[in-house]
Amino acid sequence: MDKKQFINLLRRKLKRFNVADIEETISYYEELIYEKMQEGLSENQAVASLGDPHEVASSMAVDMVAKSKTTGVNAALILLGAMSTPILLPILLVLAVLYFVVIVVWGTLAFSFGFAAIASLVGAVGSLIIPGEIATKLFSTGIGLISFVMCGAICYVVVKYGLKLLNIMTVKLAQKVFKRRQER
Amino acid sequence: MDPQIKKGILDACVLAELQSGEAYGYQLLKDISTVINISESTLYPILRRLEKSSCLTSHSVAFDGRLRKYYRITAEGRDKLAKFRDEWQAVADVIEFIRRKC
Numbered sequence: 705m706d707k708k709q710f711i712n713l714l715r716r717k718l719k720r721f722n723v724a725d726i727e728e729t730i731s732y733y734e735e736l737i738y739e740k741m742q743e744g745l746s747e748n749q750a751v752a753s754l755g756d757p758h759e760v761a762s763s764m765a766v767d768m769v770a771k772s773k774t775t776g777v778n779a780a781l782i783l784l785g786a787m788s789t790p791i792l793l794p795i796l797l798v799l800a801v802l803y804f805v806v807i808v809v810w811g812t813l814a815f816s817f818g819f820a821a822i823a824s825l826v827g828a829v830g831s832l833i834i835p836g837e838i839a840t841k842l843f844s845t846g847i848g849l850i851s852f853v854m855c856g857a858i859c860y861v862v863v864k865y866g867l868k869l870l871n872i873m874t875v876k877l878a879q880k881v882f883k884r885r886q887e888r
Numbered sequence: 889m890d891p892q893i894k895k896g897i898l899d900a901c902v903l904a905e906l907q908s909g910e911a912y913g914y915q916l917l918k919d920i921s922t923v924i925n926i927s928e929s930t931l932y933p934i935l936r937r938l939e940k941s942s943c944l945t946s947h948s949v950a951f952d953g954r955l956r957k958y959y960r961i962t963a964e965g966r967d968k969l970a971k972f973r974d975e976w977q978a979v980a981d982v983i984e985f986i987r988r989k990c
Contacts, residue, residue, distance in 0.1 A: 725936075731957070732913060732932050738954060739914035754928055763929035 707737055710751045717761030729764060803873055810866040817859035824851035889924070898926060900972040902934055906944060906961035907969060913957060935959060943968050 705713075711730060718726045733754065740750035754760060828848025831841050901920050905911060911919070913931070920926050938944045943965035948955040961969075 728936075729932065731955075733928065735912075735954075735956060736914055736917075736928055760929045763927075764933065766933075 705748065705751050707734075707747050707751055710737075710754070710757060713757040714760060717757050718764060721761050721765035723761065723764045733760075799877060803877060806873065807870065810862065810870070814859055814862045814866060817855045817862060821852050821855035821859055824848045824855055828852060894924070896972075897924070898930065898934055899938065900969060900976075901926075902931070902938060903943060903961060903965050903969040903972070906959060906965065910958045910960040912959070916959070938965065941968075 711734065714733060715726060715730055718729060723729065736754065737747070737750045740753060741747060745753065825848065828845045828851075831844035831848055834841070898920070901924065902916060905916055905919055913935070916935075917926065917928060917931050920931070935944070935946075939946055939959075941964075942962055944959050944961050946957050946959050948957050950956075
């Protein structure tokens, strides 16, 4: 067998045995063949002194860390995990947006009714001060006061239960986020 | 020689060889072969393992139009060699004990 045949056969065997760093191993044997030839051996003699390529490759496989089969599985798992992120992220984003939308709506409602309540009160008081028919004044004040109470009440309800809802939503969102972290 | 015993000893042989200076693969093979049977296929995994555990480093030098890989012992390699030496003093004592009884 000449050097080329030996090296090609060795390379095939190393691949079959799943040996790691095949090219480094090949370099090592090429160097040895060269050195032996420098000492006077012919190419075929140098190759023969190395032994059977199959035996050589199997020695490498026993002693050297072969490519682990499990790395293939691990890689697949990592890939799946990474792939879930494109699905997970948009979901989380939507939830976050919903969360903020609810806050904004709640805030607006509360503020609107609150403002309306104050405006009603001002109107009620103003009606008393502004000159005009007493009947009209009393009517306006009455409406103003009723409006004030109603808007105030709605505002109070919105604020109170809104806060409760906010609490629940925050907890749920946090749970989702941390549950995801745990799963990973 | 028993393969297990041989495996442990060969690591130390390689390190001991490199203790006196850097050497290339074939040089190591020839020198160690004078005292214990070692083949090319046995030496290479040892060199790789020792390099992976940082007991030695390697570098390639251009030589006669080719590259020759030289191996050099590291501080960790020297420590490991010293550990081998101490352990085998204990083994040598036991062997002496057995030898006297035989």
